[in-house]
Amino acid sequence: MNSRTLHHPSYSPNYFSLDDILATNEKLPCKFDRAVISMGFLDPSARSKDLEKGLKLELPLWMASALGSRRKIVSCSLPRAFNDRYKDILRADASLVDLHALSPYYYELGRHLLPLVGAEGATLGTHLISTLKKRLRGIMDNSLNCQEAETLSRKSHFDHLERRLFQTGRSIYQDHQLWLQRRTHLLHTVPTAPQQGKRKISEIS
């Protein structure tokens, strides 16, 4: 393991960030502000060819942000995970909430929602920061102290960004454990190498 494998962030300014693509695929409730012609297929329950004005539909974030902010075709509201009730719960004790069940990409989604929701954006921004700050203690303690068998259950209530942080802490912890057992200098064969067998000269040339 080298130092580069310990820290490999890949997030939203990066066009190819998989996390970002998945986060922008989360659905959020939208309301159409004007009728849209021949786009009825977006609403699976609709029978008409057109989308009517005032229709409420769940659209993925990437579509909502394209239609919402400048063209004013739809107006977005916050998904369930960001309503006041859940915000209050998170404000009371953020470290106990199962964020992954609430929204698997909580922070990323919140970050993308900021420009869409207008005046609520400022409070949402500070809310995201304070939530992460409160939960960091738990993430750090779990990743640097828990046993190998427990990792899955410990990180089950972390959202994706928190799992990344957990994994970062975990890798340095494992490196230290390996060093304590004097096993860092051992080299291992790749698991697939013995299965491949010998190569024949005819195959190489």
Place this chain on the structure above:
Amino acid sequence: MDSAHIEFLAEKLPISIVPNFTHEKLYLIAGDVGPFTAGIPVEVPLWLAIDLCHRRKCRLIMPDWMDHEKLAEIKEEETQATGFTKMPCEHYMAVAQLLLSAEPEGIPDSQRVKTLLKDIWDLRMSKLQSSVANFIVSGGSYAKLDQLTLMEINSIRPLLPHSLDQLHRLARSSNTSELSQTQDL
């Protein structure tokens, strides 16, 4: 940085040995070592001492802190203090690990020494974690690390900047969205 890198750095620390052979001065890139005279203590880098010890060419003279009474004192001091106390050696974990594996019979009560070292490490790590958590919650911008050893800093190194990175991203995007709103008005 891995723990193995830190061990490599720690191997440069000098340690006294009593060689059982005679040899002239060694001229190495990192500095001259020796001359070796049988029975006369001489100071060499740790890596050379460990190598000679494996070949039964010398006896290690343990640093004075590798002793269960000294370590118990340090542990007591660490428990009492709220901050971090100064460690006897900059690389105490790595040096102790190397010495304990090279010549466990040279240290009286080596099992107890091991336990004490582990206790001190755990104490300092839990202190470090709680101070890092405070640092993040209070939104501090700098921290003083002068009493921490390299191994301890390294154990938090990837996690802390990574979390601060994420916090910074959230803060930046909430700032820019605020800015764009004021521009709209």
